[in-house]
Amino acid sequence: MSVQEKAQRMIDIFSEMNDKNKWTDDRILMMAASVYVVKNREFDAERYTDLCEYIKQESGAFSYLRSTIRFSVAAWLDTRFDDPREAFQTYNRVYDRMIEKGFKRTTFTYIAALVMLQDDESELDECMDRSLTVYERMRSEHPFITSKDDYPLAVLLAQQEGEIDTLIYRMEEIYSGLNANGFWKGNNLQFISQMLSLDTIHDAETLVNRATHLSDQLKNASLKTKSMHYPEIGMLTLTDETDRLEDIRMIRDQLNGEKKYRWHRDLNYKLAVQLVVSESLQEDSVAEAGLFTSMEVIMQAQQTAIMAGAVGAAAASNGGA
Structure with missing residues (x-):
């Protein structure tokens, strides 16, 4: 399936989804639709709708899962598990345990729980403790920009082997290097630094140089390089997709021309990059090159970023448990 066909499938x-959930934030459903395409899983509207309703019914009256985040959670569970309802019950247990461990009740904790759901349940306590330690170390380095929306990437970073101090030092080395090369300080720079830290094959200097070069290429190709797009630069750097910039622009323009999508141009750019990068998961050459310890974890990082950005604003005004 070509990347253009993937984009059209996502639109379809x-x-x-929109036909059955007309009052739901379009961005939430756009992200949820992209999950099916990235994971190359078939979509059944009735099954998906039933799962969304099941999640709502199984959640407490004040739970975030009764808000729009359930549409994203349903897509995630439906594309990763043969029995998503059973997986949801495990997911709830993971979330509850995270709260007991010291994570705060936020929509981002639910997203982090999705990432952690992949782990062996017998190892969850250790993973949670390590994730909290990573998060606290991140906050000690950047107290003013580290917040609960960093939970998901803290979990992903905690899944890497090695001493936590070494992981944090590597992330800070990338952060400082990118800043010295023109990237603006802030949460988006911290996020791309976290993402690039997931690549354990290349040294920090190499990753900084690649990201800087790619940023220049994007500018030359008339593609945005605002700070909000740093995660996209990170994904393209990790997959070394420097020859696919025209595809990204083409898919972005295709989405911008759609009636519903045209109002969310920044998200369209993110989705275009995601669709192009997702093809790397299908290419044996990527795995053979040993570029990443786990391409699936890298893709989870990008999906987490989009999900967090889409649901964060929608959930911020709601109380949750």
Whole structure:
């Protein structure tokens, strides 16, 4: 399936979702539709709708899962598990345990729980403790920009082997290097630094140089390089997709021309990058090159970023448990 066909499939899935959930934030459904395409899983509108309703019914009256985040959670569970309802019950247990361990009740904790759901349940306590330690170390380095929306990437970073101090030092080395090369300080720079830290094959200097070069290429290709797009630079750097910039622009323009999508141009750019990068998961050459310890974890990082950005604003005004 070509990347253009993937984009059209995503649009079609979104339309089916939108038909049944007209009052839901379009961005949430756009992201949910992209999950099916990235994971290359078939979409059944009735099954998906039933799962969304099941999640709502199984959640407490004040739970974030009764808000729009359930549409994202349903897509995630439906594309990763043969029995998503059973997986949801495990997911709830993981979230509750995270709260007991010291994570705060936020929509980002639910997103982090999705990432942690992949782990062996017998190892969850250790993973949670390590994730909290990573988060606290991140906050000690950047107290003014580290917040609960960094939970998901803290979990992903904690899944890497090695001493935590070494992981944090590497992330800070990338952060400082990118800043010295023109990247603006702030949460988006911290995020791309976290993402690039997931690549354990290349040294920090190499990753900084690649990201800087890619940023220049994007500018030359008339593609945005605002700080909000640093995660996209990170994904393209990790997959070394420097020859696919025209595809990204083409898919972005295709989405910008769609009736519903045209109002969310920044998200369209993110989705275009995600669709192009997702093809790397299908290419044996990527795995053979030993570029990453786990391409799936890298893709989870990008999906987490989009999900967090889409649901964060929608959930911020709601109380939750």
